[in-house]
Amino acid sequence: xxxxxxxxxxxxxxxxxxxxxxxxxxxxxxxxxxxxxxxxxxxxxxxxxxxxxxxxxxxxxxxxxxxxxxxxxxxxxxxxxxxxxxxxxxxxxxxxxxxxxxxxxxxxxxxxxxxxxxxxxxxxxxxxxxxxxxxxxxxxxxxxxxxxxxxxxxxxxxxxxxxxxxxxxxxxxxxxxxxxxxxxxxxxxxxxxxxxxxxxxxxxxxxxxxxxxxxxxxxxxxxxxxxxxxxxxxxxxxxxxxxxxxxxxxxxxxxxxxxxxxxxxxxxxxxxxxxxxxxxxxxxxxxxxxxxxxxxxxxxxxxxxxxxxxx
Numbered sequence: 001x002x003x004x005x006x007x008x009x010x011x012x013x014x015x016x017x018x019x020x021x022x023x024x025x026x027x028x029x030x031x032x033x034x035x036x037x038x039x040x041x042x043x044x045x046x047x048x049x050x051x052x053x054x055x056x057x058x059x060x061x062x063x064x065x066x067x068x069x070x071x072x073x074x075x076x077x078x079x080x081x082x083x084x085x086x087x088x089x090x091x092x093x094x095x096x097x098x099x100x101x102x103x104x105x106x107x108x109x110x111x112x113x114x115x116x117x118x119x120x121x122x123x124x125x126x127x128x129x130x131x132x133x134x135x136x137x138x139x140x141x142x143x144x145x146x147x148x149x150x151x152x153x154x155x156x157x158x159x160x161x162x163x164x165x166x167x168x169x170x171x172x173x174x175x176x177x178x179x180x181x182x183x184x185x186x187x188x189x190x191x192x193x194x195x196x197x198x199x200x201x202x203x204x205x206x207x208x209x210x211x212x213x214x215x216x217x218x219x220x221x222x223x224x225x226x227x228x229x230x231x232x233x234x235x236x237x238x239x240x241x242x243x244x245x246x247x248x249x250x251x252x253x254x255x256x257x258x259x260x261x262x263x264x265x266x267x268x269x270x271x272x273x274x275x276x277x278x279x280x281x282x283x284x285x286x287x288x289x290x291x292x293x294x295x296x297x298x299x300x301x302x303x304x305x306x307x308x309x310x311x
Contacts, residue, residue, distance in 0.1 A: 078118035080137075080161045087169060088118070090125035096132075096163040097150065103134045103160040105147025114142040121163050132164035183223040185242070185264040192269065193223065195230035201238075201266040207256040208239035208248075208263040219247040222264050229268075237267040 078088040080100035089095045109129045114120035117135045120142035124130040130144040136159060151162050179187035185205035194200045203222070214234055219225040222240045225247035229235040232249065239248040239256070241263055256265040 078116075078121050078163065080117060087166065088121060088163070089168075090122050092125050093168075094125035095166050095168050096121050096124075097166045099151050099162045099164075101158050101160070102151035102155055102162040103157045104149075104151035104155050104162050104164070105132055105134070105145040107146040109144040109146050112142050112144070113140045115140060117161050117163070124163075124165075132162065135161045135163075137161070183221065183226070185222070188222070188264070193226060193266070195227045197227070197230040198271050199230040200269040200271070201226045201229075202255075202269055203264065203266045204256050205264050206259060206261055208258050208260045208265050209237050209250055209252040209256045209267070210239065210258045210260075211237070211250040211252040214249040214251060216246060216248050218245050220245060222266065226266050229266075235268075237265065239263055239265045 076088060077083060078096070078098055080098070083098045084100035086098055087095055088098055109127060112123065114123060114135065117137065120133050120135045123142060124133045124144050127144055129146050131148045132145045134143040134145065135141065138159060147164075149164060151164075155162075177187065181193075182188040182191060183193050183203065185203075188203045189205035191203050192200050193203060214232070217228070219228060219240070222238075222242070225238045225240045228247065229238045229249055234251055235249045237250045237252040237256075239250070240246070241248075243262060252267060254267060256267070
């Protein structure tokens with residue numbers, strides 16, 4: 001008698017085969033997830049004490065990240081006893097020498113209160129007659145004094161603090177080699193030059209204006225470049241390239257802003273009613289006019305050139 005496999009038998013057979021594959025076949029388990037496998041254990045939390053710096057020389061990724069910028073300590077303070085024998089300057093630039101645990105003077109200008117020794121000193125700087133202060137921290141008492149100078153040893157007082165005006169402190173500074181009335185860089189930097197037309201220019205070395213050019217030509221020196229600019233009404237500034245002796249004319253009013261080695265520049269400060277500087281006009285006195293003095297050299301019309309270089 002021939003047997004037949006029913007649909008129910010097929011289903012039972014497939015279930016048995018599937019279970020056999022999941023349990024016994026490593027390759028099948030690696031390819032397909034096993035729905036009967038137990039859940040993996042949860043990840044362990046970082047060990048105690050590792051939040052600060054990690055372990056084994058490695059940074060801890062769970063450590064909190066500090067926010068914001070570092071705060072710089074303000075050293076200009078008047079706080080006793082830390083500031084004893086130091087100099088404090090007020091917001092308006094008045095300097096005071098601090099003597100903690102001292103008091104001095106009897107010439108009272110005003111008796112008031114202040115929440116701190118520093119605020120008491122600031123109050124003194126606002127009073128023209130005040131030269132020193134006595135401060136009592138326990139009562140917040142602030143006494144403004146006209147007395148000057150330091151407190152003596154005999155005036156030591158544990159419950160008071162004293163401060164008195166002093167001259168601004170000094171420090172050594174490197175001297176620069178300056179040449180008076182120079183029109184050549186680097187010695188001309190920051191100096192002023194009065195042209196032969198009575199117009200004054202302020203000189204800057206290593207910078208140029210770089211604004212739109214009115215014209216370009218060749219001049220032997222920066223001085224010649226400035227004199228040429230003064231002869232043209234629209235010109236108020238020049239950029240001069242020393243190596244190529246090129247003069248760039250423009251009408252910028254103000255300091256040059258573009259740092260460029262090899263260049264020097266100048267801009268007009270206006271007319272100074274000065275006498276002409278050349279020998280031919282040395283006998284001519286100052287005109288006293290409010291505008292430029294009469295020119296020693298007739299101004300040239302815009303568009304002409306001395307050297308044939310015109311843009």
